[in-house]
Amino acid sequence: MGGLDDLYQELILDHYRRKRGEGSLERPSVAVDQTNPLCGDEVHLELGIDDGRVIALAHTGQGCSISQASVSMMSEALTGRSLEEALDLVEHFRLMMHGEEPGDEERLGDAIALEGVAKYPVRIKCALLGWMAAKDAIQTYQGNGGPEHGEG
Amino acid sequence: MGTAATIDVTALRADFPILSRRVHGAPLAYLDSAATSQKPTAVLAAMDAYYRQTNANVHRGVYELAAEATARYEAGRDAVARLVNWPREGTVFTKNASEAINLVAWAWGVRELRAGDEVLVTEMEHHSGIVPWQIVAEITGATVRFVPVTPGGELDMDALREMLTERTRMVGVVHASNVLGTINPVEEIARLAHDAGALMLVDGSQSVPHMPVDIAALGCDFFAFTGHKMLGPTGIGVLAGRPELLDRMSPFLGGGEMISNVTTEGSTWADLPWKFEAGTPPIAEAVGLGAAAEYLMDLGLEAVRAHEMDLVEHMLAALGEVEGITIYGPRDPRARGAAVSFSLPDLHPHDIAQLVDQEGVCIRAGHHCAKPLMRVLGVGATARASAYLYNSHDEIDVLVRALGTARAAFAGR
Secondary structure (H helix, E strand, O other): OHHHOOOOOHHHHHHHHOOOOEOOOOOOOEEEEEEOOOOOOEEEEEEEEEOOEEEEEEEEEEOOHHHHHHHHHHHHHHOOOEHHHHHHHHHHHHHHHOOOOOOOHHHHHHHHHHHHHHHOHHHHHHHHHHHHHHHHHHHHHHHOOOOOOOOO | OOOOOOOOHHHHHOOOHHHHOEEOOEEOEEOEOOOOOOOOHHHHHHHHHHHHHOOOOOOOOOOHHHHHHHHHHHHHHHHHHHHHOOOHHHEEEEOOHHHHHHHHHHHHHHHHOOOOOEEEEEOOOOHHHOHHHHHHHHHHOOEEEEEOEOOOOOEOHHHHHHHOOOOEEEEEEEOEOOOOOEEOOHHHHHHHHHHOOOEEEEEOOOOOOOOOOOHHHHOOOEEEEEHHHOOOOOOOEEEEEOHHHHHHOOOOOOOOOOEEEEOOOOEEEOOOOHHHOOOOOOHHHHHHHHHHHHHHHHHOHHHHHHHHHHHHHHHHHHHHOOOOOEEOOOOOHHHEOOEEEEEEOOEOHHHHHHHHHOOOEEOEEEOOOOHHHHHHHOOOOEEEEEOOOOOOHHHHHHHHHHHHHHHHHHHHO
């Protein structure tokens, strides 16, 4: 795609076509909705949390390739992490997208491919959508008195 | 120049310097005039000359420069009033169309609407025709209701007639939809509104730039439009209001210029239209908008409309050949303006717009400030290509080719 190779890397298109974590949970611990007011991208995110850890994550929604691929990558990167680790990773991703930090491939996994989106300011919000939803979900869960560190 | 019925696009494009730009190595194909229009040198020169030669504050100064500035500002108003056939004392300059609608909502609505009253708008309204009424309804206890849109993208006139009751106080309708292109029968709706004892507000942001609009003939009470979509600068819009209504209304924004006398006990208001223009107005912008109005009148809005109907016909035909495409809005060029929204099954509007940008094509993607309409269409977003007097068949062909390239690139990997 010529000059858009940074934006539409193979990995991104792969996640777009085959979204990991798409669907819903039988008994989610928390569910949130997030939309990108500028363009209509939307995500419905459900987390299964146990023992202070994200044990399951499912999402549905519609939107551009960047937003959908990013949600898919996020679901892989956050599943299995403790709530604290997850929030840390969301913040790291956010800083990467704003060009304030280089991406840590080990922690981000496939989501490192989104680093190039930072060059397209209008699309940054697309990439952040799912991650901000995850942050909202975790903080909502914690705010509602959800047990944090293995209190059961 | 009224007899010249056709537009010579090649000659006309020379008036618009930006059109010779290149983007990503390709010629600019600007198909987003529904978002904002490009400006002819006549408008740019008028604003530049104003600042270089006759800049001063208006309505106040005694010196020659101030008199000239005032004359230029008011001449801008006169040109706009002539363009739409409205008396100058009812031609109020605002910041944009959104502010014009807010003016009516706040200066009329807040004081006139009571609990149980209804404001009737439509499902195809731009957010500017919805949100001000929602805000004012919340304050006053009135209700906002929505005339539905048919699957063909037109207003359900039977529903409209049913929804017009003795409770209806105001009807607000876009003259032409910025998403569907639909041109609504606002003259007929104004009659129906008045029969029901309601006032009528029309948003002509997408009509005034593109076709002859005679506000007096339409019969509405308020008519809003904006400068930057009609070859004028940003920062200036127009509320055309019935002088007898504006006279009875309280002011919108208070401050200097809109007063007659100010004491510590209270103030009295200036005559129309200045009663609704608080503070230093956008003087250079009014000069620019006046120049835009003159440019359009010289060209002839009939010729502009004919050119756009021809472009729309080509757009609908060319886009119609794209496999799997969904095109929204009426198919008859006479029933619609040149804003064409579409979607593809395999490529989100964002990605469409991003990819065709590589070929120099500017189109819009998103909800177009019409989220209720998006819900009616069952989508989160559409792509939209909109043509104006300076566009050509070639540019539409470039868009269609770029769509093909985009899909292949996305699928091929």
